[in-house]
Amino acid sequence: MYAIVEMQGQQFRVEAGKKLFINRMDTEAGATVEFEKVLLVDKDGAVKVGAPYVKGAKVVCEIIDNESRGEKILVFHKKRRKGYRKLNGHRQDLTNLVVKEIVC
Numbered sequence: 001m002y003a004i005v006e007m008q009g010q011q012f013r014v015e016a017g018k019k020l021f022i023n024r025m026d027t028e029a030g031a032t033v034e035f036e037k038v039l040l041v042d043k044d045g046a047v048k049v050g051a052p053y054v055k056g057a058k059v060v061c062e063i064i065d066n067e068s069r070g071e072k073i074l075v076f077h078k079k080r081r082k083g084y085r086k087l088n089g090h091r092q093d094l095t096n097l098v099v100k101e102i103v104c
Contacts, residue, residue: 001015001016001041001042001043001044001102002014002015002041002042002102003015003038003039003040003041003042003057003059003102003104004038004039004040005035005037005038005039005059006035006037006038006039007022007035007037008022008023008025009023010022010023011039014059014099014102015099015102016099016100016101016102017098017099018098018099019064019096019097019098019099020096020097020099021068021070021094021095021096021097022094022095022097023092023093023094023095024066024093024094024095025063025066025095027063027066027095028063028066029063029064029065029066030062030063031062031063032060032061032062032063032100033060033061033062033063033097034058034059034060034061035058035059035061036053036057036058037053038050038053038054038057038058038059038102038104039052039053039054040054041054041057041102041104043104048104054104056103056104057102057103057104058102058103059099059101059102059103060099060100060101060102060103061097061098061099061100062097062098062100063095063096063097064096064097064098065095065096066095066096068093068094068095068096069091069092069093069094070091070092070093070094071091072089072090072091073089073090073091073092074087074088074089075087075088075089075090076088
């Protein structure tokens with residue numbers, strides 16, 4: 001059984017027991033969070049597609065860690081023949097979740 005859920009403006013394919021990283025949430029580690037914007041639920045081949053969301057479906061997650069950071073992304077800007085070069089780095093703050101159950 002899996003579901004496609006909208007979390008923090010992004011869509012994720014989730015299954016019970018799976019871990020995933022999303023953009024940082026303002027909650028504590030160990031808290032339970034429910035996401036009700038479920039777009040699709042597949043239960044052993046029986047697919048429910050929402051318009052836009054599946055009614056009565058939700059995904060229950062537990063926050064493992066709220067202090068994770070993503071990989072460093074380097075952004076390089078250059079203007080040719082002008083001697084202009086600029087290098088910026090960015091690391092996104094992330095929240096680590098584990099999916100407890102999918103309710104449909």
